[in-house]
Amino acid sequence: MIVFAALNFELAEDHFSPGIDQRSIVGSVTLSADCREFLKTEKAQKYIEDGVIPSDGIILEESQYSLHEGDSAFTVLKSALNENNVLFDYTNVSEHSVYVKGISNVYEYDGGDLSGWMYSVNGVFPTAACSEYILENGDEVRWMYTCDLGRDIGDTYYDTAPNVGDSQ
Amino acid sequence: MRRRCILDRSHPLTLLIWYxxxxxxxxxxxxxIITLSSLIMGTIHIILVNGKPTPSFALRCVLFASAAALLNPLFSHHGVTVLFFLRGLPITLEALLFGAEMSAxxxxxxMWCASLSIFMTSDKITMLFGSVMPRLAVLLSLTLRFIPLIREKxxxxxxxxxxLRSDSEEKRSIKFYAAVYSALVSQILEDSxxxxxxxxxxxxRLKGRSFYSDFRLRSCDVVMISLSIVMMSMIVFLRANGAADFSFYPTVSPVRFTGGSCVLYLAFIVIGIMCYF
Structure with a gap:
């Protein structure tokens, strides 16, 4: 039992029905997640046939989620996905930085070498890790799958930033 | 025992390409299908060549395989069939099956490597690489000869x-073994x-030095080499064109016996059993 508790062992039903969040609600944010760019790749057909992703590529419709105190782009995504029974996978890159590897079984590198999940807040692509970006009331968070380092979903970081690719 | 397949009489080049x-x-x-047929052919091959494996060896194989199979789901969370959640991350059936496949x-x-070490003797390695990398071949043959030599010395x-020493106490002292090893090292140096x-x-080091080898490329070697290469290129071609494209993620795909896949499986089995003819 102690081992189970330490490893946080949960069955699927328990996982998708989490307890009530004790933190105070400070507002609300809009959140959506889509993998439209992934649909253009060869693999997408199998994913749609298997029922892993919907045929329009929208995993989470744009909708309102309550914002708790200290919520980051990651924690809001996590609770939204759990609420909608969607699987996802992440790693802790460092103590406080989380990297989202895959949402609904669409993983990084599934759409090529330059693919993976990115997020934008109010149309801007932050350069911080999603768990370090603390959201404010009324923010609009969009999680998007890119197949080209963000260029195909509107991020201009790699086109405008100087010295990209230089070792510093 | 080893007479049951032609590998021990084969040319080293045949062995290299086949393995x-x-x-x-x-x-x-x-x-x-490929893994299962390889596993079955490998087991039969080892039993024919080397006799029945000891129970402890078989047990070790099974333990290793199951450990590898169980470890994969802890690191890979791909897959849609969730068994349970550990530390907030899903443990999936697909990852478990992929782990089993990989360990098998x-x-x-x-098993094939064990067979390789039985048939690929040092003289065959030396013969294979002698003309391509002469220095390495000389070094290899010297080293391989040195190990039994040192043991004997x-x-x-x-x-x-x-x-030389009568005192029984002294025969176990560090001084005694130091004398033995010092004599051994100086003898080895002198020998080399x-x-x-x-x-x-x-x-x-003269130019134009030729190599002598006892191995002759016989007709059955030629047949085996050409058959291996033909089957291998067929497999590569079929695989590139989407045959046997079994995938575990995001869902385990069914085994499809399409024409291409069947030919691929058959080609693999032909390579596997041709050493018995």
Missing amino acids: ISMITITVIILDP AACAAL HRNILIAQRG IEMSDSMRSRGI
Whole structure:
């Protein structure tokens, strides 16, 4: 039992029905997640046939989620996905930085070498890790799958930033 | 026992090509049919060549395989069939099956490697790489010869030193073994100097030196090499065109016996069993 508790062992039903969040609600944010760019790749057909992703590529419709105190782009995504029974996978890159590897079984590198999940807040692509970006009331968070380092979903970081690719 | 297959009479080049094709296909094509047939053929091959494996060896294989299979779901969370959640991350059936597939393929590859070490003797390795990398071949043959030589020398020195000393206490002291090993090292050094002198005087570094080897490329070697290459290129071609494209993620795909896949499986089995004819 102690081992189970330490490893946080949960069955699927328990996982998708989490307890009530004790933190105070400070507002609300809009959140959506889509993998439209992934649909253009060869693999997408199998994913749609298997029922892993919907045929329009929208995993989470744009909708309102309550914002708790200290919520980051990651924690809001996590609770939204759990609420909608969607699987996802992440790693802790460092103590406080989380990297989202895959949402609904669409993983990084599934759409090529330059693919993976990115997020934008109010149309801007932050350069911080999603768990370090603390959201404010009324923010609009969009999680998007890119197949080209963000260029195909509107991020201009790699086109405008100087010295990209230089070792510093 | 070893007379049951032609590998021990085969040319080293045949062995090289045959083992390369068997092991690479087993490891690279992660398809259940390929892995299963490789596992079955490998087991039969080892039993025919080497006699029945001991129970402890079989047990070790099974333990290794199950450990590898169980570890994969802890690191890979791909897959849609969730068994349970650990630390907030899903443990999936697909990852478990992929782990089982990988460990089975590794076990099969280990069996072929065990067979390789039986048939690929040092003289065959030397013959294979002698003309391509002469220095390496010389070094390899010298080293491989040196190991039994050193063991024999060590035994002789030990006997001689024991005979020299009457006191039983002294025979176990550090001083005694230091004397043995110092004698051993100086003998080895002297031997290697002598050997290099003798090799130089026989013209080891002269241009145009030829190699002698006892192996002749016979007709059955030619058949085996060409059949291996034909089957191998067929497998590569079919695989590139989407045959045997079994995938575990996001869902385990069913085994499809399409024309291409069947030919691929058959080609692999042909490579595997052709050493018995």
